[in-house]
Amino acid sequence: MQVGARTRGARIRSAIFGYANIVPFVFFALFPFYYMVITSLKNDTELYNLKAVPFLIQTGVITDHYHYLFFKTDFWTWMKNSLIISVTATAISLVIAILAGYSLARLRFAGVNSFGTAVFITYLVPPTLLFLPLSQVVVWLGISDTIWALIVTYPTFLVPFSTWLLMGYFRTIPREVEECALVDGASRMQTLRKIVLPMAVPGIVCVTLFGFTLTWNEFTYALTFVSQTANKTAVVGVTADLIRGDIYYWGSLMAGAVVASVPIVVVYVLFLDYYVSGLTAGAVKG
Amino acid sequence: MAVGPRAIEAAGFPGLGRFARVREWWEQEHVFGYGLILPALLLIVCLVAYPFSMAIYFSLSDYWVGSPGTFIGLQNFRDILGNEIFHQTVYNSFVFTSIAVVFKTVLGLWLAMLLFRTLRFKRLIRGAVLLPWVIPTALSTLAWWWMFDSLYSVVNWTAIRLGIVAPPGPNWLGVTGYAMSAVIAVNVWRGLPFFAVIVLAGLVSIPREYYEAAEVDGASSWGRFRHVTLPLLKPVLAVVILFSTIFTFADFNIVQVLTRGGPVNTTHLFATLAYQQGLVGGNLGQGAAISLFLFPMLAAVVFIQLRYIRKD
Numbered sequence: 001m002q003v004g005a006r007t008r009g010a011r012i013r014s015a016i017f018g019y020a021n022i023v024p025f026v027f028f029a030l031f032p033f034y035y036m037v038i039t040s041l042k043n044d045t046e047l048y049n050l051k052a053v054p055f056l057i058q059t060g061v062i063t064d065h066y067h068y069l070f071f072k073t074d075f076w077t078w079m080k081n082s083l084i085i086s087v088t089a090t091a092i093s094l095v096i097a098i099l100a101g102y103s104l105a106r107l108r109f110a111g112v113n114s115f116g117t118a119v120f121i122t123y124l125v126p127p128t129l130l131f132l133p134l135s136q137v138v139v140w141l142g143i144s145d146t147i148w149a150l151i152v153t154y155p156t157f158l159v160p161f162s163t164w165l166l167m168g169y170f171r172t173i174p175r176e177v178e179e180c181a182l183v184d185g186a187s188r189m190q191t192l193r194k195i196v197l198p199m200a201v202p203g204i205v206c207v208t209l210f211g212f213t214l215t216w217n218e219f220t221y222a223l224t225f226v227s228q229t230a231n232k233t234a235v236v237g238v239t240a241d242l243i244r245g246d247i248y249y250w251g252s253l254m255a256g257a258v259v260a261s262v263p264i265v266v267v268y269v270l271f272l273d274y275y276v277s278g279l280t281a282g283a284v285k286g
Numbered sequence: 287m288a289v290g291p292r293a294i295e296a297a298g299f300p301g302l303g304r305f306a307r308v309r310e311w312w313e314q315e316h317v318f319g320y321g322l323i324l325p326a327l328l329l330i331v332c333l334v335a336y337p338f339s340m341a342i343y344f345s346l347s348d349y350w351v352g353s354p355g356t357f358i359g360l361q362n363f364r365d366i367l368g369n370e371i372f373h374q375t376v377y378n379s380f381v382f383t384s385i386a387v388v389f390k391t392v393l394g395l396w397l398a399m400l401l402f403r404t405l406r407f408k409r410l411i412r413g414a415v416l417l418p419w420v421i422p423t424a425l426s427t428l429a430w431w432w433m434f435d436s437l438y439s440v441v442n443w444t445a446i447r448l449g450i451v452a453p454p455g456p457n458w459l460g461v462t463g464y465a466m467s468a469v470i471a472v473n474v475w476r477g478l479p480f481f482a483v484i485v486l487a488g489l490v491s492i493p494r495e496y497y498e499a500a501e502v503d504g505a506s507s508w509g510r511f512r513h514v515t516l517p518l519l520k521p522v523l524a525v526v527i528l529f530s531t532i533f534t535f536a537d538f539n540i541v542q543v544l545t546r547g548g549p550v551n552t553t554h555l556f557a558t559l560a561y562q563q564g565l566v567g568g569n570l571g572q573g574a575a576i577s578l579f580l581f582p583m584l585a586a587v588v589f590i591q592l593r594y595i596r597k598d
Contacts, residue, residue, distance in 0.1 A: 018403045025397050026414050028475065032429040033417065035440060039432060047438075054440040100326035109316035115323055121588050122334050124529075126536030128557035129580045132564045132573050133340035137333070156333045159326055187309070188318045217422035219539045220557070224565060235422045239543060250432055257425040268420050272413050275420065279480065280487040 040065050040255035047251060065251035066259070069242075074229055075256060078237035082216055083263075085150045085233060090211030092151070093158035097207060100159070101166030102192055106178070116167070123160035127220050130156075135224050149225040150233070154215050161214070162207040168281050169203030170196065206278040209271050216264055234260040344574035351568040362575040372576070375554045381466065382555060383535045386473045390530055391523070393474065394481025399515075401482060402489045412483075419479035427543040430472045434458035434544070462552045465545050469553050472540050481526055488522035489515070525595055532587045536580050556580050 035054075039047065041061045046052050052059075069075050104116045134156075138149040173196060181191040197204070222236045229241055238256035242249055268275060311317055345362055349355035366372045397415065404411055418426060433440050442455030458468045492515065500510045538557035541547060547554035547562060554562070556579050564573015 014403070018400055022397075022400045022404060022411060025393075025400070025478075026411060029415050029418050029479070032426055032433065032475070033421070035433060036426075036429040039429075050438070054438070054443050096325045096329060099322040103319045103322035107315050107319035107322075109319040112319065115327070117592065118330060119326070120591075122330050124532060124584060124588055124591070125334065125338075126533060126557075126580060126584070128536045128538045128560070129577055129584065130334065130337045130341060131557075132560060132570055132577055133337035133344060134333070135565065136340065136344075136570070137337055153333060155329055159329055163326060188313055213420060217424075219422070219424040219542075223542070224561070235424050239424045239428060250435075253428060254432065257428050261421050261425055264420060264422065268417075269413070272409065272416075275416065276412065276483055279419075279483050 036254045036257050040251055040258050042251065044251060065249075065255040068249070068252045069255045069259070073242065073252075073256075074232075074237065075234075075259070077230055078232050078234040079260065081147050081231060082234040082260075085147050085154070086212050086215040088151050089154035089158060089215050090208060093155040093162055093211055094204070094207060096155065096159050097162035097166055098192075098197070098204070101163045102170055102196060104163065105167040105170035106175075106196075119160050119163050122156075123164050125157075125160075127157055127218075131220055131224050134221070138225050145226055145228050145231060147226070147231050150215075150218070150222055153221050153225065154218065158211050158214060162211060165207055165210070165278060165281055166200065166203050169200045169206075173199045202274070202277075205271070206274045206281070209267060209274050210278050212267060213264055213275075341574045341578055344571050345578050347571050349571040349574075351565070351570055355571055358571075362572045366572060366575055371551045371554065371559065374551045375556060375559045375576075376579075378466070378551075378553060379535060379555050382470060382473070382537075382553075383531060386470050386477065386534050387527060387530055389470070389474045390477045390481045391527060394478055394485055394526075395519075395523075397478065397482040398485035398489055401486050416479040416483060418476050419483075423476055423539045424543050426476070427472055427540050430468075430475075431459070431544055434468050436460055459545055460549055462549055465549055465553050469541055469544055472544060473534060473537065476540070477530060477534065481530065484526050485519060485522060488519045492518050521595065525591075528587050528591060528595075532584055535583050 038055070038057055041063070042057050043059060043062045043064070046057070046059045100115075100119070104112060104119065134153055135144075138144045138153065141152070143149045143152060177195055177199070178191050181195045182188070186194070216233075217235060218233070219235055219239070222233045223240065226232055226236070229237070232241065234256075238253065238260050242253045242256055312321070343349075344355075346357060346359060347355040348358050348361070401408075401412060401415070432438075436457045436459065437454075439455065439458060441458070442451065445451045446453050446455055456464045458464050496514045496518070497510055500514050505513065535555075536557055537555055538561070541553050541555055541558045542561070545553045547558045551559075556576055560573045560577035562573075563576060564570050567573075
């Protein structure tokens with residue numbers, strides 16, 4: 001009885017301790033987003049008043065900054081560009097990665113391990129190591145300063161990552177299932193399409209989500225390879241084009257940051273568990 | 287394997303012979319294997335390996351934007367190594383990476399253990415904590431930029447009201463030292479979820495019996511952490527730290543948005559300096575040489591990963 005009561009008391013105390021400690025982390029994680037949102041809804045007088053409490057909106061919510069963003073800038077063009085680039089680059093990378101991932105995870109041929117290692121090394125190459133020569137490659141390909149420059153270069157980091165992640169998923173599918181299909185006269189491609197792929201759906205969803213997120217968020221290549229306003233992505237457009245000289249339009253800048261994050265937030269909220277599992281699988285299975 | 291085509295041929299459709307032969311060839315395991323890997327291989331060769339060799343060539347030439355250069359040997363490297371700004375960048379990179387990774391490791395471990403124990407609102411809390419990792423870094427860094435504004439900084443406003451600093455408070459992005467702390471803070475903010483989530487997965491995989499056994503042996507909670515949790519997390523921690531080290535070392539977004547390397551180059555990292563020299567300044571040769579300094583770190587991480595971690 002005594003012991004039980006003590007452990008129960010200790011358990012409650014430990015739970016309170018845990019939650020009390022997690023609150024600062026949650027605050028730290030979320031505050032910049034909260035601040036982004038309230039800045040975008042405040043009028044300039046309040047925004048640049050040193051006496052006002054910055055955490056609150058005291059003189060009324062306004063939508064002028066959004067109005068400016070939507071109607072006085074190329075914001076929707078940037079959003080459209082981002083969408084086209086993300087969807088296309090992710091789709092291309094997904095196909096290439098499914099083929100390569102299946103081959104590396106399942107088939108036996110000379111050099112398969114070296115290929116696997118090559119993919120792994122490419123996965124670790126940071127984009128900032130190669131952005132200068134790649135900026136010249138896109139010039140030579142004649143696609144510099146267009147959205148194609150990004151559609152073509154984004155698979156360089158998506159394919160290694162996706163292949164790596166998918167290899168893990170393909171390995172979890174029992175070999176016998178495939179062998180049965182082959183014995184029954186299905187071709188290898190049919191086996192991959194009709195037997196293996198349906199079983200790897202969680203992995204494919206995961207790779208698609210990460211592909212979309214990584215391409216939508218990409219900044220280095222998007223800043224470097226495209227300079228024409230009409231061809232910019234949402235992230236670069238907001239970061240680079242809403243700032244004029246020394247005057248910052250903080251209200252519309254934050255409005256841009258909020259709206260350009262919305263697609264990612266929506267996808268993230270819908271598929272949170274996939275993000276968690278993909279993150280762990282991608283890093284730990286390495 | 288190729289039961290289908292052979293059956294067709296045997297059934298007396300000679301016209302299909304060549305098609306069947308091609309199919310039979312394609313159905314061989316090694317042919318099919320190479321075939322599937324070909325697109326990925328082409329991509330890696332053309333857009334990763336080739337640019338890498340070009341980076342080396344650029345670094346050995348006086349290549350400027352718009353004018354192909356000539357081979358000048360190690361001149362670029364000599365220029366860089368004698369350059370004050372480059373010395374500063376090397377120093378910055380090591381300070382930035384080491385401090386940020388230490389903070390991410392310690393706080394990430396702590397956060398993971400807290401997440402492991404939270405049972406209520408588990409999904410909600412995890413979702414909130416992971417958010418900084420998911421939102422476009424360049425955009426969230428804009429919010430941080432505003433939060434560190436020289437005049438309207440909310441950080442300073444709070445610190446002044448709490449009596450921690452005297453008004454007007456530090457000019458976060460304009461003063462040496464403060465700027466570096468600001469850049470590190472944002473990097474830790476963004477990278478912490480990555481650590482926490484992966485370490486959490488490691489924690490989940492530790493069998494409960496180990497803790498029970500330690501408890502029977504009378505181990506304190508610190509003892510359980512030191513002798514059970516930490517040793518069993520070692521492989522996971524090693525992977526995350528290596529990953530994070532290379533991507534922190536090669537960081538571009540945060541510094542580019544927050545400080546552009548300033549004030550007086552005290553937050554420049556290799557990537558931002560390479561961008562500055564190579565594209566803004568147009569000196570591609572020197573820019574490429576600067577970014578190649580990321581390579582030894584990459585090579586070291588790859589070596590450790592392949593040698594010690596992927597083995598088990």
